[in-house]
Amino acid sequence: MSLPHAFYDRPLAHRALHDVRDGRPENSRAAIRxxxxxxxGIEIDVQLSADGAAMVFHDYSLDRLTGAKGPIRLCRAxxxxxxxxxxxxxxxxxLPEVLDLVAGRVPLVIEIKDQDGDMGPAIGPLEEATAAALRGYEGDVAVMSFNPHAVARMAELAPDVPRGLVTSAYRYDEWPLSKTTCDRLRDIPDYDRVGASFISHEVDDLTRARVSELKALGAMICCWTVRTVEEEKIARQIADNITFEAYRAALTA
Incomplete structure (x- = not known):
């Protein structure tokens, strides 16, 4: 399933166009508006609630982004x-509230956060909630995840929704994963298996040979997370589009 062209044309606001100084927290309705x-375009994250709802929220814990404490998945929607x-x-x-808000006006990328803990196969409820929310949505939308099992599950649940892998250099000191898992995911071995049409790769690792190989084979290359105009100029030498924050990326369309 290929990506609509809008995903090439519009820079993606990371966790929406957030700025708490202006009352727009990450993944908030205000940032989306x-x-x-x-x-x-907009990139958002989803986590699972205690009652099985897809919630638009980045972290596993409530601590950093709210005044509450503890895992988000222990709270009901x-x-x-x-x-x-x-x-x-x-x-x-x-997620249904956000889909109603976006209503197809701009392209939307939904990152499904890993629920396994080591990018393994212990997934399912969040993917099911995401697919259910997307049924009938008529705007340009795509899903992605660091966890290839999540992307493969979305291929089964929502085959008509374009999907991609979030990819990384997987440096050992930056990831709470086993070295075996880092070594495996670093080479992006699951691209074809999950039926991906794009990757969103770590911005300072775009020169990796595997990224160039995938681009030559027709993959759309996005990247995360660009924070300056200068960084954007460098990234766009390789990437077809960017995910950005902390400045206003130029619109090309």
């Missing part, structure tokens, strides 16, 4: 709706 108004995101005036949104 700001990205839409600016004409950017209705409880999370009442927990305010730090720097804003709203609770944690569900």
């Amino acid at each position: 700001a990205a839409i108004a600016a004409g950017y 209705d409880e999370l709706a009442q927990i305010h995101l730090t720097g804003g005036e709203e609770g944690v949104p569900t």
Whole structure:
């Protein structure tokens, strides 16, 4: 399943166009509205609630992004709706709420956070909740994950939704994973198996030979996370598009 061209044309606002100084926390409705108004594509994350809902939230713990404590997956969706995101005036949104808000106005990429702990096969409920939310959605949307098992599961649950792998240099000191897992994922061996059409690769590792190989074979190359104009110029020598934050990327379309 190939990506619509809009995913090449519009830079993707990382966790939406967030800036807590302006009341727009990461993955918040306010940040999503700001990205839409600016004409950017949007990248968001989903985590699982205690009652099986796909929640638009990056971290596994509530601590950094809210005034609450503990794992997000121990709270129900209705409880999370009442927990305010730090720097804003709203609770944690569900994926269906965000899809209704975006409503096809800009391209949307959904990152499914690994639920296994070591990028393994102990996944399923979050993918099922994500696929259920996407049924009937008519805008440009794609899904991706660091965990190839999650992407393979989405191929089964939502075969018409384009999918990709989030990829990395997998430096041992930066990942809470086994060295065996890092060594395996670093070479992006699952691209064909999961039916991916793109990767979103770590920005300072774009010169990796495997990235060039995939691009030559027709993969769309995006990258994470660009934070300056200068970094963007370098990244775009290889990447077809960027995920950005902390500045306003130039719109080319």
